[in-house]
Amino acid sequence: xxxxxxxxxxxxxSLFAGIAAYxxxxxxxxxxxxxxxxxxxxxxxxxxxxxxxxxFRYKKAMRxxxxxxxxxxxxxxxxxxxxxxxxxxxxxQMVSFVTYxxxxxYSQNILRNLKLLFKTGTMHNIFAFLYYIVSVEFVxxxxxxxxxxxxxxxxxxxx
Numbered sequence: 642x643x644x645x646x647x648x649x650x651x652x653x654x655s656l657f658a659g660i661a662a663y664x665x666x667x668x669x670x671x672x673x674x675x676x677x678x679x680x681x682x683x684x685x686x687x688x689x690x691x692x693x694x695x696x697f698r699y700k701k702a703m704r705x706x707x708x709x710x711x712x713x714x715x716x717x718x719x720x721x722x723x724x725x726x727x728x729x730x731x732x733x734q735m736v737s738f739v740t741y742x743x744x745x746x747y748s749q750n751i752l753r754n755l756k757l758l759f760k761t762g763t764m765h766n767i768f769a770f771l772y773y774i775v776s777v778e779f780v781x782x783x784x785x786x787x788x789x790x791x792x793x794x795x796x797x798x799x800x
Contacts, residue, residue, distance in 0.1 A: 666733060667720050670740040671713065678709040681747045688754040712743055749776045 664671065682705045689695045716736045723732020752772035759765040772778070 664717060664720065666729070667716060667736050670716060670736050673740055674709065674712055674716070674743060677744050677747045677751075678705065678712075681705065681751050684751045684754040684758075688757050692757045712739075716740065745775065752776075 661668075682702070685701075685705070686697070689701075690697070716739055719736055719739070720732055723729060723735065726732075749772065752768050752775055756765060756768040756772050759768060
């Protein structure tokens with residue numbers, strides 16, 4: 642029995658090492674996703690507990706882990722497909738682009754939560770300004786652009 646457990650342990654360690662070696666070219670992106678998702682989880686949790694006075698909800702936590710899992714599977718699949726197409730360089734750029742998009746979207750959420758956590762003072766001003774820039778709120782203040790979006794929206798409704 643002990644010999645079987647050792648063999649099973651060796652098998653899983655070898656399997657994990659092989660998978661880690663295969664995905665080594667995108668380890669930076671994987672680490673980046675882990676960091677941004679962890680930061681998003683902590684910022685959202687603190688905002689819920691301290692600002693919204695809500696209790697910890699497993700459903701919300703599991704959604705965060707589900708989103709992380711989906712992104713990990715997505716970029717891993719992209720990498721595998723690109724490698725099989727012998728376009729490792731191109732797929733590394735694509736994985737990097739997707740990672741930056743994820744970071745941008747989650748940064749908006751993180752900054753919004755931090756802005757709510759720090760209701761006044763310098764930290765609030767810093768997070769509010771960064772949120773304003775990252776969420777591209779300043780674009781909404783360009784009058785002709787708002788008019789264009791409204792016109793474009795009404796034209797799409799007519800079609």
